[in-house]
Amino acid sequence: MLDIVISISFFLVSVLIAIYVAYSKNLKIIASIDHEKVGPENKNKIAYIFSICLVLGTIFIISSGLLHDYNYYLSIFLFVVGFAILVLFYIVFLKLNK
16 A cells, blocks of 8 residues: 555656646756756757656656566566666757757
8 A cells, every 4th residue: 555655656746847847948957967058949859858758757667666566577677668768868868969
């Protein structure tokens, strides 16, 4: 029961942060990127891509945590997919800023 409550709370925090970044275009909240080097033409793209990757990555990582007791290999696969989606944002960010 506690794992479901924690998962829902992580999901809600992730969605709220994604909505905030997509709405305000505030890139200062995103760690590991230099928001001062981002051009104004790429701010919207980066904000939306970050929001999408954050929510999808969170969904996969949360589902891997919930499925850990039932199917260990599926749980590992979902965790890797979720982490790969989060890393995908940084790859797209680097390509947009070249």
